[in-house]
Amino acid sequence: MANPYVPHPAVIKEIKTETRDTKTFRLEFLDENVKKAYQFKPGQFNMVGVFGVGEAPFSITSNPDEKEYFEHTIRAVGNVTNTIHKLKEGDILWVRGPYGRPWPIEEAKGKNILIVAGGLGLAPLRPVIYYIANHRDEFGHVEVLYGARTPLDMLYRSEMDEWRKIKDFTLRLTVDMVPEGVEWEHRVGVVTVLFEEMDSRPENTVVMVCGPEIMMHFVVKGLVERGFAKNQIYLSMERRMHCGIGKCGHCQIGSKFVCRDGPVFTFEEVEPLPDKIV
Amino acid sequence: METLILRKEQLPQFIEHLRREYRVVGPVKKGNLVVFAEISKAEDLQLDYVTTMIPPKKVLLPQRETILKFKFENETPKVEQPAVDGKIVLFGVHPCDINAIKVLDKVLIEGEFKDPYYAQRRENTVIIGLNCTKAGEYCFCTSFGTGPGAKDGFDILLTDLGDRFLVEVGTDAGKKIVEGFKELSKAEDADIAKRDEILKKVAESIKRRIKTENLETLLLEKINDKIWQELADECLACGVCTTVCPTCFCYGVIDRVSADFKEGERIRYWDSCMFLEFAAVALGGNFRPGRDARLKHRMYHKLVYIKQQHGVFGCVGCGRCVEFCVKHIDPVDAVTRLSGD
Ligand SMILES: Cc1cc2nc3c(=O)[nH]c(=O)nc-3n(C[C@H](O)[C@H](O)[C@H](O)COP(=O)(O)OP(=O)(O)OC[C@H]3O[C@@H](n4cnc5c(N)ncnc54)[C@H](O)[C@@H]3O)c2cc1C
Numbered sequence: 001m002a003n004p005y006v007p008h009p010a011v012i013k014e015i016k017t018e019t020r021d022t023k024t025f026r027l028e029f030l031d032e033n034v035k036k037a038y039q040f041k042p043g044q045f046n047m048v049g050v051f052g053v054g055e056a057p058f059s060i061t062s063n064p065d066e067k068e069y070f071e072h073t074i075r076a077v078g079n080v081t082n083t084i085h086k087l088k089e090g091d092i093l094w095v096r097g098p099y100g101r102p103w104p105i106e107e108a109k110g111k112n113i114l115i116v117a118g119g120l121g122l123a124p125l126r127p128v129i130y131y132i133a134n135h136r137d138e139f140g141h142v143e144v145l146y147g148a149r150t151p152l153d154m155l156y157r158s159e160m161d162e163w164r165k166i167k168d169f170t171l172r173l174t175v176d177m178v179p180e181g182v183e184w185e186h187r188v189g190v191v192t193v194l195f196e197e198m199d200s201r202p203e204n205t206v207v208m209v210c211g212p213e214i215m216m217h218f219v220v221k222g223l224v225e226r227g228f229a230k231n232q233i234y235l236s237m238e239r240r241m242h243c244g245i246g247k248c249g250h251c252q253i254g255s256k257f258v259c260r261d262g263p264v265f266t267f268e269e270v271e272p273l274p275d276k277i278v
Numbered sequence: 279m280e281t282l283i284l285r286k287e288q289l290p291q292f293i294e295h296l297r298r299e300y301r302v303v304g305p306v307k308k309g310n311l312v313v314f315a316e317i318s319k320a321e322d323l324q325l326d327y328v329t330t331m332i333p334p335k336k337v338l339l340p341q342r343e344t345i346l347k348f349k350f351e352n353e354t355p356k357v358e359q360p361a362v363d364g365k366i367v368l369f370g371v372h373p374c375d376i377n378a379i380k381v382l383d384k385v386l387i388e389g390e391f392k393d394p395y396y397a398q399r400r401e402n403t404v405i406i407g408l409n410c411t412k413a414g415e416y417c418f419c420t421s422f423g424t425g426p427g428a429k430d431g432f433d434i435l436l437t438d439l440g441d442r443f444l445v446e447v448g449t450d451a452g453k454k455i456v457e458g459f460k461e462l463s464k465a466e467d468a469d470i471a472k473r474d475e476i477l478k479k480v481a482e483s484i485k486r487r488i489k490t491e492n493l494e495t496l497l498l499e500k501i502n503d504k505i506w507q508e509l510a511d512e513c514l515a516c517g518v519c520t521t522v523c524p525t526c527f528c529y530g531v532i533d534r535v536s537a538d539f540k541e542g543e544r545i546r547y548w549d550s551c552m553f554l555e556f557a558a559v560a561l562g563g564n565f566r567p568g569r570d571a572r573l574k575h576r577m578y579h580k581l582v583y584i585k586q587q588h589g590v591f592g593c594v595g596c597g598r599c600v601e602f603c604v605k606h607i608d609p610v611d612a613v614t615r616l617s618g619d
């Protein structure tokens with residue numbers, strides 16, 4: 001019987017510092033067969049762990065068409081994440097996955113895409129941007145609204161020039177505040193200030209939102225006010241997870257298992273659920 | 279289904295017969311309680327028990343178990359999967375607990391992923407059920423059709439008819455066991471009538487009831503009712519209700535390393551949605567910080583959400599969560615008050 005709790009060793013090929021508390025880890029499975037069989041969809045996550053410390057869920061943040069490696073952008077907040085941050089290139093992480101319901105890429109084909117991300121919430125959406133760049137003709141206009149606390153808390157800033165070169169692709173940035181001495185040429189204010197200047201309209205558009213739940217709350221509210229339907233807005237939810245495969249019960253919101261029924265849900269699905277902020 | 283008779287004086291031999299191939303786990307007396315434990319002879323069994331405190335699910339989903347072992351030998355630790363124990367007969371399981379195992383099967387075996395440890399134990403386990411001949415103070419199984427008689431979910435089912443047991447065979451595994459024990463005689467129609475009469479009497483003695491018609495609609499309408507805060511004010515959030523519940527499956531996972539840091543284990547343990555940390559996330563977030571939210575999640579999971587998730591009620595009416603709660607917080611009472619009856 002295949003044991004879904006057994007993780008596979010993956011070697012850290014490269015570590016990139018994104019912000020003061022966040023790093024991106026490029027990983028490659030040691031076992032060739034595991035590497036060959038592994039394929040994820042944008043929005044899915046892996047359980048990543050260190051033996052002796054534990055496991056936690058992390059969005060897969062790399063290019064889904066890349067077969068050699070995959071990446072996680074990880075913020076140091078607790079036991080597992082701080083331990084991972086201490087690792088070096090060549091060290092091993094233990095990975096199982098991919099798990100969960102992905103972003104609605106198939107449904108978005110032939111349509112416009114609006115992405116709204118806050119802080120670390122850009123991590124699960126980066127594979128969508130890669131996918132769009134790789135398959136540009138399959139989608140209409142693409143607009144990304146991204147907000148972070150300060151310019152220094154923005155992920156993937158060095159890649160944004162590449163993104164701007166994607167055909168018919170608009171990237172709009174904002175930060176809550178700009179510390180003294182930091183250069184910033186974009187907006188200041190919470191991510192919803194970008195609604196004022198966005199081109200996206202409800203017609204023929206799929207919206208993908210990820211960020212802190214309180215941010216998603218205001219984003220969804222603003223979108224609904226602008227005529228977006230609840231079933232065209234997709235959110236990625238975060239809950240505590242101990243298994244990732246629908247068994248441990250930790251990630252439940254009402255009757256939904258976030259690990260199995262999500263993490264991506266429409267707002268229509270999320271709205272009636274209890275114990276949430278969004 | 280085949281029906282046979284096992285005379286009571288044959289029970290020791292029957293247990294011997296089972297023990298040739300299986301470890302037998304059944305209800306035994308321990309202090310003031312009856313607990314499920316391995317037995318070596320029929321005399322160990324306490325078959326007139328009403329409800330154990332800890333349900334027999336502990337045999338299939340142990341309270342604490344190692345799910346992976348690791349050894350730090352070189353750069354890359356070596357990972358091992360522990361083997362599960364051999365063949366077991368769960369003897370004398372009451373219908374509520376049989377039905378609870380059916381719920382656990384749905385959660386832990388069905389779907390894209392199987393829990394490998396539960397699934398293997400389940401495959402290795404024969405269930406010999408025991409219909410109830412008396413009800414406990416807190417029982418309300420009749421609300422869910424999960425007792426006092428079992429309809430399915432067993433390999434063999436016994437009913438105590440006084441001087442003998444009626445033996446019903448539910449599966450091929452059960453058939454093999456009774457076929458290997460030649461001493462059984464055929465049951466008469468009168469034996470079956472006697473079973474029905476006993477079960478009817480027990481059912482009639484159970485007065486506690488949750489109305490299941492429109493229960494989902496009622497509860498979803500009343501999700502903000504003040505009753506939840508009232509119950510939460512009583513609740514100690516100690517988690518005894520989920521520990522004793524035969525359908526609670528939630529677990530947490532923790533790694534333990536030996537003192538010399540040479541090896542370790544990934545362990546899972548029964549967790550409880552009643553605990554504050556259960557839904558805690560990084561940076562101080564918690565999606566069920568209030569006791570009312572946690573108590574409500576438990577009751578709604580049992581009465582509404584498991585139904586939405588798996589098509590069956592998550593409560594089998596065993597009454598344990600009421601009996602062992604210091605404050606006797608009671609889903610029957612809660613639903614009765616909400617429905618205004
Ligand atoms: C689908 C999904 C995708 C995610 N993607 C990413 C991602 O791409 N990048 C990223 O950085 N993060 C991501 N996360 C969040 C990440 O999983 C958490 O930050 C991670 O689990 C923290 O683990 P840790 O061991 O470092 O923290 P822990 O040590 O577990 O502590 C985290 C917090 O949990 C609480 N806590 C934990 N255990 C207890 C306890 N026993 N008692 C009380 N409180 C407790 C505390 O509030 C603590 O601050 C994602 C989460 C989900 C669900």
Ligand code: SF4
Binds near residue numbers: 519522525593599
């Ligand atoms: S909720 Fe209470 S009565 Fe229902 S199955 Fe669980 S312990 Fe028994």
Ligand code: SF4
Binds near residue numbers: 249552576
């Ligand atoms: S969520 Fe709570 S009530 Fe439901 S199975 Fe888990 S511990 Fe039991």
Ligand code: FES
Binds near residue numbers: 245247249251252
């Ligand atoms: S993480 Fe265990 S059930 Fe979802």
